[in-house]
Amino acid sequence: MTLTELRYVVAVARERHFGRAAESCSVSQPTLSISIKKLEDELEVRIFERGTSDVSVTPIGEEIVRQAQAVLDQVNSIRETAKRRHDPVAGPLRLGVIYTIGPYLLPELVREAIERVPQMPLMLQENFTVKLLEMLRAGELDCAIMAEPFPDSGLAIAKLYDEPFVVALPKAHPLASRASISADELRQEKMLLLGTGHCFRDHVLEVCPEYAPFSGNAEGIGKTFEGSSLETIKYMVSAGMGVTVVPRLSVTDEPQPHIAYVPFADPAPTRRVVLVWRRSFTRYEAIAALRNVIYACRLDGVHRLTP
Template structure:
C-alpha cells in the first residue's frame, strides 16, 4: 500500500462520493477507483459500500480509514520536522476562520503576519465551525480561529480575546439614542438572525433566548428574519426591518448614518475567540507566530487573553 492510496480512502470516507473525492485529490475518478480497488484486493477486505447516490464506509473500513488518517498525519509530521529544522515558521500556514470573525480580523491579521513573518504566508479558509473542525481532524487545515463553545474534539486550544456584543438598531429607532440597552428590552423587537449553521446565531439566541422558538416556527417568521452574513443583516437593520446583535470588531470605523450600535448593560454578553489546532501538529513556532500576529492587531474594544 502507498500513502497515495491511503489519502484516497480518507477522501472517499469524507466525501461519501468517488467523484468528489477524486476532485479533492486532483485525480480522475477512474484513477482513484482503480487505486482503491487495488488496496481492497491487497487487504482482502471491502472498505466501501457503493450505493446509487452515496458511498458508505463498512464497519471495518471505518477502522482502517481512522488508521490511514493517523499514518498520513505521521508522514506529514516527518516532513514538518525536517522543515522545522531549517526554519520553524517557513512555509504556508493553513488557517481556518469562522464567517463572523474573518471579515473583521483578517484585514489587520494579514498585514500583521506579512510584517512579522513574511516567510509564513497564510492560506485562509472561511467556513462554519463544524466544517473547520472536520478539516482540522483530517489534516486539511493546520489551525483555526473560532468562538467557544464547540464540541470537545481533543484539539489544543489557546484563548485569544473576549469580545463583547452590541445591539444594532436603525437610527430612527426609539432605542437609538440610548447609552446602553438590556437584552430584556429587545424581547419585543423583530430580531434579525444569521442562518442555521452559524455559531454566532446561537450566541444571539443565548442573549435573547425567546427568539429560539421563532427560528423553526412558521408563525415566527413575523418576528425573526435570517440573513446570510452579518453585513447583510446590517443592511436589513439600516432599512428598518428590525434589530440585531453584533460582535465588537464588526463595528465600522466611522459612525454609521443609518445604524446605531448600543452597548449592553451588565452583565455584557460576550464570546471567547480562540485558536485551535491538532495536538499532533508539530510546527509549534508557527502557532506562536500566528498568536503574536493576532496580538499585534488593534482589536479595539476587546479583552486580550494571554493565558
C-alpha cells in the same frame, strides 16, 4: 500498501464520491478506483460500499480511514520536522475562520502576517464551526479561529480574546440614543438573526432566549427574520426593518448614518474566541507565531487574554 493509496482512501471517505475524490487528488477516477481496489484486495476487506449515486464507509473501513489519516499526519510531521531545521515557521499555514470572525479580523491579520512572518503564508478557509472541525480532524486545516463553545473533539485550544456583543439599531429608533441597553428591552423588538448553522445565532439566542421558538404569536416576542451574513443584516437594520446583535469587532470606524450601535448594560454578554489545532500538529512555532500576529492586530473593544 502505499502512501498514495492511503491518501486516496482518506479522500473518498471525505468526499463520499469517487469522482470528487479523484479530482481533489488530481488523478483520474479509474486510477483512484483501481488503487483503492488493489488496497482492499491486499487487506482482504471492503473499505467502501459502492452505491449507484453515493459511497459509504464500512465499519472496518472507518477504522482504516482513521489509521490512514494518522499515518498521513505522521508523514507530514516528518516533513515539517525537516523544514524546522532551517526555519521553524517556514511554510504555508492552513487557517480556518468562522464566518462571523473572518471579515473583521482577517484583513488586518493578513497584513500583519505578511509583515511579521512572510515565510509563513496563510491559506484561508471561511466556514461554519462544524465544517471547520471536520476539516481539522481530516487534516485539511492546520488550525482554526472560532468561538466557544463547540463540540469537544480532542483539540488543543489557546484562548485569544473575549468579545462583547453590541446592539445595532436604526438611527431613528427610540433606544438608539441610550448609553446602554438590557436584554429585556429587546423582547418586543423585531430581531434580525443569522440563519441556522451560524454559531453566533446560538450566542444571540442565549442572550435573548425569547426568540428561540420563532413564533410571532408567542407572548412578548416580536417577529424574527433571518439573514445570510452579518453585513446583510446590518443593511436590513439601517433600512429600519428591525434590530440585531453583533460582535464588537464588526463595528467599524466608518460613518454609518442610518445605524447606531449601543452596548449592553453590565454584565454585557460576550463570546470567547480561541485558536484550535490538532494535538498531533507539530509546528508549535507556527502556532505561536500566528498567536503573536493576532495579538498585533488592533482588536478594538475586546478583552485580550494571555496564555
